[in-house]
Amino acid sequence: MDQQVRERAGSLNVTRLSEPAGAEVVGIDLSLQLGTKKRDILFEALLKHHVLVIRDQDLTPDQQMTLTAMFGKPESHVFHDAEGQSGPQVHVVNNLDKQGNPSSRPTTFGSFFWHTDKSYHEVPSLATFLHARELPPGGGGDTEFANMYNAYESLDDAVKKQIANLRAVHSWEANRRNTGNRAATEEEKKLRPPVSHPLVRTHPDTKRKALYIGIHADCIEGLEREQGIELLKKLYRHSTERKNVYAHSWKPGDLVIWDNRCLLHRVVGNYDMDTHRRILHRSVVIGTKPC
């Protein structure tokens, strides 16, 4: 941006980071109990900027979960500890292989493709919280965000009309197929059956329309498979043009919160993944059924 836009939101300083999305937030310590007033201020800022980059945090997993729960119901990454206790917990995102070494072929790599979190669920994610714990020393491992309000609003009227009532089928199986991961097992397919969501959803809080697509979707109800794939590819290309993308360069201590209902995102392997560790803690709040 030519000119950074700064504003005060309560006691917080919020600075817009790019035209498509993103705002830096300073002046808050999230390890302390967040009151509802500050929670509301942050949520309003999230609706306005879609991605919040909250600097200089140092949260334990429990503190991150406490923060996450302030914004809704956490997704259940159910874990069982040595005592057999279970509960929602942060999920560790890393670039490690099965031996625990940094790798350009880590155990999962679906996040390198444009997606919106858990769109293969009937009720997908509202927001994701990602906290940097260990970053490559020279930078890199950026997370990119595409603004799907802009993507929808900048479509030709003819395309808007064409897709107005179409629904894409999202599935775990498609995720596995499209990202080159191992194929979904029969058990996984049963546990996570395909779901369909409208191609155009109305954001439940802002009431704005946004395209809702991603790597978890690879066919469209009522269209021949190839025809659906072609349409989705066209929409991906349009949505992820560089002018519509905020690329976040991580700094130590960053906690990034984003709104999955109006963004696609992906991680970029722009660092020496075979040498350096990149470890982040992720937690997620469940949203509502897209409509």
Ligand SMILES: [Fe+2]
């Ligand atoms: Fe993701």
